[in-house]
Amino acid sequence: MAPSWVHNDRSDIDRRRFLGDAARGACGAGILGLALGVTVRQTAATPAAALRPPGALPEDDFQSACVRCGLCVRDCPYDTLRLAGFGRGMATGTPYFVAREVPCEMCEDIPCVEACPTGALDKDLDDIDQARMGIAVLVGQETCLNYLGLRCDVCYRVCPLMGEAITLERRHNERTGKHAEFIPIVHSDQCTGCGKCERACVLPKAAIKVLPERLATGRLGAHYRLGWEEKRRRGEALIQGLIDLPDRGPAPAGPKLPRKLPGGGYKGFQP
Amino acid sequence: MSRPDRTAPGQRAWDQDGWWRAHRFLVLRRLSQATLLGLFLVGPWFGFWLVKGTLAASLTLDTLPLTDPFIALQSLLAGHLPESSALVGVALVLIAYIMLGGRVYCAWVCPINPITDGAHWLRERLDLDKGWRLDRRAKYWLLAAALLVSLVGGTVAWEAVNPITILHRELIYGGLVAGSLGWTVIIAVFAFDLLVSRRGWCGHVCPVGAFYGLVGRLSLLRVSAHRPAACDDCMDCYAVCPEPHVITPAIKAMDRGPVILSQDCSNCGRCIDVCAPAVFRYAWRGDVRTEEPSVPIGTEQRRQAA
Numbered sequence: 001m002a003p004s005w006v007h008n009d010r011s012d013i014d015r016r017r018f019l020g021d022a023a024r025g026a027c028g029a030g031i032l033g034l035a036l037g038v039t040v041r042q043t044a045a046t047p048a049a050a051l052r053p054p055g056a057l058p059e060d061d062f063q064s065a066c067v068r069c070g071l072c073v074r075d076c077p078y079d080t081l082r083l084a085g086f087g088r089g090m091a092t093g094t095p096y097f098v099a100r101e102v103p104c105e106m107c108e109d110i111p112c113v114e115a116c117p118t119g120a121l122d123k124d125l126d127d128i129d130q131a132r133m134g135i136a137v138l139v140g141q142e143t144c145l146n147y148l149g150l151r152c153d154v155c156y157r158v159c160p161l162m163g164e165a166i167t168l169e170r171r172h173n174e175r176t177g178k179h180a181e182f183i184p185i186v187h188s189d190q191c192t193g194c195g196k197c198e199r200a201c202v203l204p205k206a207a208i209k210v211l212p213e214r215l216a217t218g219r220l221g222a223h224y225r226l227g228w229e230e231k232r233r234r235g236e237a238l239i240q241g242l243i244d245l246p247d248r249g250p251a252p253a254g255p256k257l258p259r260k261l262p263g264g265g266y267k268g269f270q271p
Numbered sequence: 272m273s274r275p276d277r278t279a280p281g282q283r284a285w286d287q288d289g290w291w292r293a294h295r296f297l298v299l300r301r302l303s304q305a306t307l308l309g310l311f312l313v314g315p316w317f318g319f320w321l322v323k324g325t326l327a328a329s330l331t332l333d334t335l336p337l338t339d340p341f342i343a344l345q346s347l348l349a350g351h352l353p354e355s356s357a358l359v360g361v362a363l364v365l366i367a368y369i370m371l372g373g374r375v376y377c378a379w380v381c382p383i384n385p386i387t388d389g390a391h392w393l394r395e396r397l398d399l400d401k402g403w404r405l406d407r408r409a410k411y412w413l414l415a416a417a418l419l420v421s422l423v424g425g426t427v428a429w430e431a432v433n434p435i436t437i438l439h440r441e442l443i444y445g446g447l448v449a450g451s452l453g454w455t456v457i458i459a460v461f462a463f464d465l466l467v468s469r470r471g472w473c474g475h476v477c478p479v480g481a482f483y484g485l486v487g488r489l490s491l492l493r494v495s496a497h498r499p500a501a502c503d504d505c506m507d508c509y510a511v512c513p514e515p516h517v518i519t520p521a522i523k524a525m526d527r528g529p530v531i532l533s534q535d536c537s538n539c540g541r542c543i544d545v546c547a548p549a550v551f552r553y554a555w556r557g558d559v560r561t562e563e564p565s566v567p568i569g570t571e572q573r574r575q576a577a
Contacts, residue, residue: 021406029412033420039431040424063426064349067342067357068436069328070444074314083444085451092431092453093327093440117328117336117360118346118353 043091048215050096051193053081054104054131055113055121059212065120068093072112072121078105081112099195099210104133106160106194129161134193135216136166136186140207146182147207149173155197155208156184165190166197184208188217280510281545288547296540303379311443325439326380327430328360336360341482342436345421345428365486373487374537377473377480382442383435386457387473390464391513403468407516407535410474410481417478434460434472435479470513474535484534492538495554496522496529498562502550508542518542522550528559 045059046052053072056062072095073081080102084090095112097104106128113121125131136155138144145152146168159166166184173179186208195210210216230238285293311329314320322331328338338360343353353361368376377384420428430436437453460472473480496502499522509515517533543551 025406025408025412029416032413033416036428037420040426040428060425065351067327068430069324071324073447074323082447085448086437087452117356
């Protein structure tokens with residue numbers, strides 16, 4: 001006779017088996033879920049060379065909104081867009097382009113945005129000049145021909161917003177002493193990140209590269225105030241009546257210290 | 272009643288009623304899979320754009336949007352409400368599968384199905400044992416995990432590894448999916464079904480199948496064992512069925528009716544193919560009628576064989 005606390009009826013065994021199976025299932029799914037989570041984490045950011053299509057939501061939002069269907073890729077007339085393959089360091093199946101290979105041609109009707117069924121490419125973008133796919137950065141300042149004093153200017157000339165997104169700033173050529181350097185300057189508020197400059201750069205390895213915004217820009221601390229901006233905005237200095245302390249420049253030419261004599265004492269010393 | 276000799280499942284139906292009768296739904300299913308893939312491929316291959324996109328989301332004839340509801344659900348959990356085009360697509364797909372049976376997707380649409388069926392075919396030829404016997408509920412746990420990772424990770428999580436869309440995408444977009452290692456996923460699924468677990472992936476692991484099973488819980492189109500009395504227990508249907516546990520309640524527990532109600536049934540119709548006494552047919556969910564043949568079909572053949 002088994003003691004009363006031993007329940008060997010079927011429901012008890014079933015319950016135990018059920019709990020055992022459930023625990024095993026949960027553990028198995030937990031491990032797989034963890035692996036999935038790690039995979040997802042590793043592809044949370046795009047590689048530096050991969051740019052999202054125009055109108056793409058910020059990367060975090062884009063990853064939740066894009067269903068990886070490829071309709072944007074289909075409607076791209078220039079085969080600029082590609083889909084990320086599995087194991088390529090990007091969220092599998094999401095669209096991207098590599099500026100150095102095929103840049104964005106900036107179609108005025110923006111067919112890729114039009115094709116997106118979910119809004120991962122934002123339909124509020126109706127002017128392609130407002131697209132922000134990335135920002136061009138002249139990273140190769142030691143190799144850029146214009147920095148070397150030549151008049152290459154190719155990035156400047158292929159820019160769809162010539163004279164706005166990239167300007168040429170004239171600088172004195174210190175090396176020759178009598179020429180000018182025309183330095184390409186990218187204006188981040190104008191640059192769409194289309195990548196034509198990077199595509200067209202004549203060097204074997206582009207000196208100007210389009211990078212995702214997160215890599216291409218710095219950011220001032222939120223508490224920073226640019227005094228001259230504040231002054232311009234207000235029309236006068238924010239704080240009036242500052243005491244203007246005298247500037248401390250190089251010491252004025254005073255009496256020189258007398259020269260020390262080899263035999264001790266100072267030449268012309270007068271106490 | 273066991274088979275007198277070791278014949279392949281469906282051999283008797285073939286001998287009795289011819290090859291077509293014993294393979295019709297298998298052939299139709301392969302045609303369906305090939306046609307649906309073909310509709311996506313004529314665009315990129317011949318420049319004739321019937322369907323654009325992939326199984327994740329597509330646009331047919333530039334008007335009809337279709338969206339995978341499981342992917343849309345993950346996107347929703349990740350924090351994005353899709354635009355109307357995708358939502359209409361989701362609604363259309365859901366309606367279709369609620370009518371036809373959710374796992375009709377698995378048997379008639381999914382491009383992984385020929386891969387795992389191929390692994391099963393080879394496994395039978397090699398006479399391998401059943402291998403690791405996974406719990407059928409594993410797919411639901413994985414489904415929950417995929418939804419949870421989507422919610423927490425803010426991304427469409429299962430799409431990171433989903434073999435269905437990886438295969439489909441790489442077939443359709445070809446060179447536009449540069450340097451992908453997607454083939455490793457496909458080989459892994461094939462090897463898993465061949466060497467690790469018999470019929471392991473589709474029925475036990477794949478959360479997409481689990482999701483569609485849930486969608487089709489109350490689907491209208493079902494397989495019915497409408498002539499249960501004709502069954503001579505040859506077990507051919509069990510041998511070919513990818514989810515054999517769904518058959519028994521319909522064929523034996525007659526108090527619940529002859530219709531296979533399990534959401535695991537993919538309406539593949541292979542049981543209808545191989546059954547010599549023609550016990551099975553497609554039926555509507557509520558069709559509980561049964562036929563009681565006076566002489567079980569096949570009796571004559573068995574007598575001759577004896």
